[in-house]
Amino acid sequence: MTQFLQALLSGLLLGGFYGVMVLGFSVLWGVMGIINLAHGDFLMTGAYLAWLMFRTFNLDPFISLVLILPLMFVVGYALQKILLNRLIERPRLATLLVTFGLSISLANLHKILYTADPRNVPVAYNGSIELWGISVPIVKAIVFFIALGMMSLLHLLLQRTRLGKAIRAAAQNKNAAKIVGIDIDRVYAITAGICIALTAGAGAAISPTQAIFPFMGQPFTLKAFTITVLGGLGRIPGALLGGMVLGITEVMVATYVPGIGTNFGVALSLILLVVILIVRPQGLSSGLRPMNEDRS
Amino acid sequence: MKNPLLEGRQISKSFQGLAAVKQVNLTVFTGEMMGLIGPNGSGKTTLFDCLCCLQPVDRGKIFFKGRNVTQARPNQLARMGLARTFQRIRIYRQMTVLENMLISRQWRGETLLDIFKSSHRQTKIRAKELLEFLLLSHLDREYAGNLSGGQQRLLEIGMALMPDPEIILLDEATSGINPTLINTIKERILILNQQQGKTFLIIEHNINFISDLCSRVCVLHQGEKLAEGTPDEIKTNKAVIEAYFGR
Amino acid sequence: MKLHKNSKKQTEKKSFLKKWGGLILWILLLGFLALYPYTKVSGIQLFSATQVFMLVTLASNWNLIGGMTGYIDFGHTVFFGVGAYMMGILVTQAPLAFAPRLSFWQALPIAGLVALLLAVSLGWVTLRLKGSYFSIAMLGTFAATREIVRILRPLTGGGAGLDLPPVLNRLGEYYFMLAVMAIVVSSIWWIRRSDFGLSLLAIREDEIGAEMRGINTTLHKLVALAIAAFFTGITGAFWAWQNTYIDPDVVFLESRTVEMVMTSMLGGLGTVWGPPLGAVVLYSIQNIVWSNLLNYHLLALGILLIFLVLFMPEGILGKLGDRSSISAIRLIQRWQKRR
Numbered sequence: 001m002t003q004f005l006q007a008l009l010s011g012l013l014l015g016g017f018y019g020v021m022v023l024g025f026s027v028l029w030g031v032m033g034i035i036n037l038a039h040g041d042f043l044m045t046g047a048y049l050a051w052l053m054f055r056t057f058n059l060d061p062f063i064s065l066v067l068i069l070p071l072m073f074v075v076g077y078a079l080q081k082i083l084l085n086r087l088i089e090r091p092r093l094a095t096l097l098v099t100f101g102l103s104i105s106l107a108n109l110h111k112i113l114y115t116a117d118p119r120n121v122p123v124a125y126n127g128s129i130e131l132w133g134i135s136v137p138i139v140k141a142i143v144f145f146i147a148l149g150m151m152s153l154l155h156l157l158l159q160r161t162r163l164g165k166a167i168r169a170a171a172q173n174k175n176a177a178k179i180v181g182i183d184i185d186r187v188y189a190i191t192a193g194i195c196i197a198l199t200a201g202a203g204a205a206i207s208p209t210q211a212i213f214p215f216m217g218q219p220f221t222l223k224a225f226t227i228t229v230l231g232g233l234g235r236i237p238g239a240l241l242g243g244m245v246l247g248i249t250e251v252m253v254a255t256y257v258p259g260i261g262t263n264f265g266v267a268l269s270l271i272l273l274v275v276i277l278i279v280r281p282q283g284l285s286s287g288l289r290p291m292n293e294d295r296s
Numbered sequence: 297m298k299n300p301l302l303e304g305r306q307i308s309k310s311f312q313g314l315a316a317v318k319q320v321n322l323t324v325f326t327g328e329m330m331g332l333i334g335p336n337g338s339g340k341t342t343l344f345d346c347l348c349c350l351q352p353v354d355r356g357k358i359f360f361k362g363r364n365v366t367q368a369r370p371n372q373l374a375r376m377g378l379a380r381t382f383q384r385i386r387i388y389r390q391m392t393v394l395e396n397m398l399i400s401r402q403w404r405g406e407t408l409l410d411i412f413k414s415s416h417r418q419t420k421i422r423a424k425e426l427l428e429f430l431l432l433s434h435l436d437r438e439y440a441g442n443l444s445g446g447q448q449r450l451l452e453i454g455m456a457l458m459p460d461p462e463i464i465l466l467d468e469a470t471s472g473i474n475p476t477l478i479n480t481i482k483e484r485i486l487i488l489n490q491q492q493g494k495t496f497l498i499i500e501h502n503i504n505f506i507s508d509l510c511s512r513v514c515v516l517h518q519g520e521k522l523a524e525g526t527p528d529e530i531k532t533n534k535a536v537i538e539a540y541f542g543r
Numbered sequence: 544m545k546l547h548k549n550s551k552k553q554t555e556k557k558s559f560l561k562k563w564g565g566l567i568l569w570i571l572l573l574g575f576l577a578l579y580p581y582t583k584v585s586g587i588q589l590f591s592a593t594q595v596f597m598l599v600t601l602a603s604n605w606n607l608i609g610g611m612t613g614y615i616d617f618g619h620t621v622f623f624g625v626g627a628y629m630m631g632i633l634v635t636q637a638p639l640a641f642a643p644r645l646s647f648w649q650a651l652p653i654a655g656l657v658a659l660l661l662a663v664s665l666g667w668v669t670l671r672l673k674g675s676y677f678s679i680a681m682l683g684t685f686a687a688t689r690e691i692v693r694i695l696r697p698l699t700g701g702g703a704g705l706d707l708p709p710v711l712n713r714l715g716e717y718y719f720m721l722a723v724m725a726i727v728v729s730s731i732w733w734i735r736r737s738d739f740g741l742s743l744l745a746i747r748e749d750e751i752g753a754e755m756r757g758i759n760t761t762l763h764k765l766v767a768l769a770i771a772a773f774f775t776g777i778t779g780a781f782w783a784w785q786n787t788y789i790d791p792d793v794v795f796l797e798s799r800t801v802e803m804v805m806t807s808m809l810g811g812l813g814t815v816w817g818p819p820l821g822a823v824v825l826y827s828i829q830n831i832v833w834s835n836l837l838n839y840h841l842l843a844l845g846i847l848l849i850f851l852v853l854f855m856p857e858g859i860l861g862k863l864g865d866r867s868s869i870s871a872i873r874l875i876q877r878w879q880k881r882r
Contacts, residue, residue, distance in 0.1 A: 035675050035679070037617075037679075037682070083849070086853055093613070093615050093674065094852055094856070096615055096617070096675060096678050097615065097804070097808070097848060097852045098848075098849050098852050098853065100617060100801075100804070100848065101844075101845045101846065101847075101848030101849040101852070102845065102849060103845070104797070104801055104841055104842075104844065104845030104848070105842055105845030105846050105849070106845075107841075108839075108841040108842040108845060109842055111838075112838055112839065112842060215797075218682075218686055218797075219686060221682075222679070222682060222683045222686060225679045225683070226683075229676075264690060264694065265690075266683060266686040266687050266690055267686075267687035267688075267690045267691055269683070270680070270683040270684060270686075270687040271687075273680065273683065274668050274669075274680070277668060277669070277672060277676065277680075278668060348755065350751065350754075350755065369754070369759070369761075370751075370754045370755050371754050371755075371756075371757050371758055371759045371760065372759075374754075374755060374756060374757030375757045379755075379756075380755060382752070382755075386749055386751070386752035386755075387752075388744075388745060388748050388749065388752075389748075390748065391744070391748075395741065398738070398741060399741055399742065399745045399753070399756060399758070400756040400757070401738070412737070412739055455756060458756075459756075459757055
């Protein structure tokens, strides 16, 4: 029973992280129709930034978030202006190929900069506390609450502010949004900035709990895809729910199926994806736009 | 005794809560020409998509040649003898006119091995005959994208005719076409119907086109069937007039 | 059937050179390559040539599903890996009690068939979906297979890998790969001209239209993927034999997929002669320009891929005016209307 509760807790904490990790991917897809295959690599970039700051300034990763988020917002903004803007309205193949190229470039750039050796951020409080016989890892709990906070903030931003309304309008109907006077390019750039910043922030947040290496990104991209298909495009509650499902399944399999361990994450999310696709081959509809819209 | 060829029973289809087609019954009999009219957004094209299984219906059944084809794939239906054209022209712009015709060749009874068979000489001859019939034969080596709008419509009709179908669904075959060419299309459709016994189901905005060709007309309004009858009956039907001109 | 009495017999005016020129050049090239070992060449040169042949084969296979059918496959290396591992497992151990260890020639077709079966079962699920789902599902399959291979320690040796019996026969390897390449490229030439190829192009250009014209699109895509997977599996099996050592990291190498994509894009997506041309160009660039900067190889490839898609999506052959490549641009480029 304790083992089960322990696994459930780990799964929930992991799921909360997945929920925030997937947001950037899901919103970028929902608003601009760009499937970002470099998603995990931006997460990796965030983790490396946190590591860099920890090493050079001995800055706590959660404090360096304050620097990483604005920095990566600028990166995302510029990326949209320079690269992604050329991809909107173009068929999916172009986006996939370009973001695939971006993914490879980013991963290998980091390999050249920091070598392929795994790095870690050993924070002092990287332990766990016992609560009713269940050990609660401190860092993961902090990540979980930060994730919930970020999600609520994004939710408020999308639902309550003028900018959020503009973003949602741009997702629904680009031309109509243009006609009512929304500066669509700026809205897109800001959206991309937010998405990239969130992704890198998620990477920075988990840096204390995980080895950081240039090729760590790809599994996250794949998991983000599965969670998005599971939870719906650009839907924040859906992202949280999908993240929870994947997180709990992953931990449960690692706990109860012998001989597999934690290295089975990608295969598991793929199996989950295939099952969803078999059950609902038409894809899931979403808060922002129909998922399998014909864009070819 | 008239023989039902294509039949839709109680077809309903909605998109994210918006009902596009509501419980429409439609029967097309062998050898007839039937019109389908209605104001913009009345669900004509959605009904078409449902009838040829491009869109799965929410409720209702579709019968073709007496068989229940509700769950069929569009390509199966096409090989059973149903062909259609599209409102937004779907031709292969980067291929030549002849290649376009060959894509839509006779696909009867396709199995794994049939994939690798190349088409008979006969198919090419047929394609050329059809192009001549549609007054396009001088363009057969031209890229389809270079054709004028009307010629592209004709080519699409040609592609629909290639597999020698029993029923052809025409979706706004005359929109954006000059009157001379409309007459050509009309004349060709008449020949196909009278000499070869092809069945037609035609979506049209041009009422004259419909009343010249069709013996029976079905009117859709806001996804529901409003009326059905001969063109003259329809023209005097109160509900139809109200739907088109009222309010 | 007769629609018009005066159906005149049009003479085939298609220029002879345009129709057969590529093939004649190809046969001449193959003839030259068959004689090449008789000139004074070192083993290293033969080995390099074998690598180019392998790249051509892989890229041509990728081009069949990615270029001609329009389904971008980011995990094609999975078929290579499955082929390699089938070869490794079958020649080093006897997984079934009754089956003895197999020889290279016995294991080869099995490796290809297993890759084909994997392709069919994967395609059955993923190819019914929109293209982007397929792309990412394949990427996922690739990463997942690497994980699974690592976990199945008793069969695959896990992370430690498998050692194959060492055989050094550069000449034999050269001729084997030359033959595989000849078969693959010639089949793709034939497919491009056949009705099957025409249907694949139709699927790429407008899948709904193709479906409505009676083309069983799922079956066609499945067959295309199966063919591509079979030959990729064969190539992988050969690679394992040649390399005499396999482990998950050297077999399931991401850069291999990147090279397949790049080679096709560079030469001309959806063309027959694009991959061979692209392979030669890419291999030359790699060896002349990048050989001193091995670290930067993949970074450069990634950036080059972005630039190709944005600024030269039609590839070299497209620049020279090959129509089948030009129509492939439409898949990638559609911005003329926009601004």
